[in-house]
Amino acid sequence: MGGLVLLAAGLTVGCIGTTTTDSQTQTAGAPTAVPQTTTASVPTPSATSLPTAVSTSVGTSVKTVFVNSTANGEILTIPVSDRVVVRLNENPTTGYVWNATAAKGLSIISDTYTAPDTGLIGAGGYREWILSPTSVDTYTFSAVCLRPWVGATADDATFSRVIVAMPE
16 A cells, blocks of 8 residues: 555656746856747746746857746747757656657757756656757647656646747
8 A cells, every 4th residue: 555655646746737947057058138039928037937938149159048848838939040948847757758749840959858966766857858940930849748658648748839930
């Protein structure tokens, strides 16, 4: 009976209902500004409020826009040369993993799981995708957090983002 309670508790810690609280953490440097190209209202960063998208320069001409689960369902307008990094919480120890799809012409440059920086057994990390539009167009990126051996169900967490790539 005790093992059943632990299993049930572990399953509730997966992807369902999670939000990313560290969407501004990246190796390319600290975020410099909330992008002017996002079509949604973006709050000013504070201790209790995170932006839905953060832009930072990588190199000289390519900018990267970081988004997390708070940007679910929104439309993002970017120059065609920009990159979009989507970061969502994931806990594969519960069996739940993100399965992502991108529209034709929206390249997934990278798909990486990062384990948590903790010694706690069963703690979740995050999945991160780097996306790059190949031409001026409108694209959809979507993901569902599911247990692959069960398949998708109506209760699975989902994420979707429309990306509009505009000329420079």
